[in-house]
Amino acid sequence: EVIIGGWTSEGTRLRSLLGGVHRPDEAGKSRLVYVGRVGTGFSAGKMAMLMPKLKSVESKTSPFAAGASPPKESNMHWATPDLVAEIEFAGWTGDKNVRQAAFKGLREDKPADEVQAETPAKATALAAVVPSGARRAKSRDLSSAATKRGPSGSLGTTVVMGVILSKPDKKLWPEEGFTKLDLAQYYEAVGPWMLDHIRGRPLSIVRLPDGVGGETFFQRHAMPGMSHLIDQRPVEGDKKPYIEIDRVEGLIAAAQIAAIELHPWNCVPGNPEVPGRLVFDLDPAPDVAFKEVVAGALELKKRLEALGLVTFCKTTGGKGLHVVVPLKAEKNPPDWDTAKMFCKEICRRLADDQPKQYVLNMAKKDRTGRIFLDYLRNDRTATAVAPLSARARPGALVSMPIEWSQVKAGLDPKRYDIKTAPAILAKAKPWADYDKGPRPLRAIIEKFVKAKK
Secondary structure, three states, X not given: OEEEEEEEEEOOEEEEEEEEEEEEOOXXXXXXXXXXXXXXXOOHHHHHHHHHHHHHOEEOOOOOOOOOOOOOOOOEEEEOOOOEEEEEOXXXXXXXXXXXXXXXXXXXXXXXXXXXXXXXXXXXXXXXXXXXXXXXXXXOOOOOEEEEEOHHHOEEEEEEOOEEEEOOOOEEEOOOOEEHHHHHHHHHXXXXXXXXXXXXXXEEEEEOOOOOOOOOEXXXXXXXXXXXXXXXXXXXXXXXXXXXXXXXXXXXXXXXXOEEEEEEEOEEOOEEEEEOEXXXXXXXXXXXXXXXXXXXXXXXXXXXXXXXXXXXXXXXXXXXXEEEEEEOOOOOOOOHHHHHHHHHHHHHHHHHHOOOOEEOOOOHHHOOOOEEEEOOOOOOOOEOOOOOOEOOOOOOEEOOEEOHHHOOOOOOHHHOEOOOHHHHHHHHOOOOOHHHOOEOHHHHHHHHHHOOO
């Protein structure tokens, strides 16, 4: 159990709970200390139950002890420490915070002053074994993985974040020599950032068990025997639940089955029926220079921001760029058809204004020398490659979130791969204002329709 000391929100939607427990200070006096966020497990029913209770205990001041409170953010609400949440979590971090916590329910039978920190049991240590001749990663090496040899000196199994990887030295990118273990450690490194953009959304995966160049499997439904760390999302009109990944360990489990690419819906987390973001895909013909794609992204940015929307950009891990627009939760949100038609009209007007540069027809015969403005990502069952997802192509490139200041001449998408991206992400902090970006779409569409064509 943890005490709810506050919560964060995105519009009217609950984003995470701020958990706390009582721990003794140096003098032995009990104090309430922050132990991390609880960011998953909020079904529609649980949110309907929880939000009124949170509102009833909202406070202007932090309940956590001095020096043991998270820094205040604009989307953060404090709470008097009266509510106790039961959570499921993967373990304790080195900073004594909970890792990958999911909300299970309220403990109305337990007073908050009885909630103490749990003491983890000691686990049996496994020594890391580096096989002779193995390529050593420059920064991460095998520091997070416990490994054992298999026959003929190859790696038999490896454990990353508690997830067993079979054949960890299987080369998923043969030309580069990058392995299943490299993919797992990559998703371990970028997973906490990535989860905000895939959590709570139906997900399609692209699996290559024999690596790039081998047979490709596209999968959207959960299958028997799939790891329990990979969640499931029921979708209306589909008898089988979709794959969903709500924790970093789920990303590692996806790496175990060689799920190189991750393609989430663009819905509101937890609600597949409501658009949660717009994605404009600039897909150039082979004879189009990348600087023209940069120019196209900047032009879309200008037009969208003139309407009051906030935009973000990422590479696709290929030859294009994505312009991403987060949407704010509203009482009467536009449906998928409305959102798609809005995106189509934005792209149509750009293509009409500059027909030599842009086209709305995806047929290859019509795309020579031009950029296909793909608005079709904004449909109910449509997907777009997730930010930071690896790509199942030579080069082991990733779809890298970048700042608009980087979208200029000289931008090189090839510098972002599964080995370089974690360090760049840690240093650059892209999309830092994403949570402040959502805008209500309905009013903007009405403004757009009324504007002179």
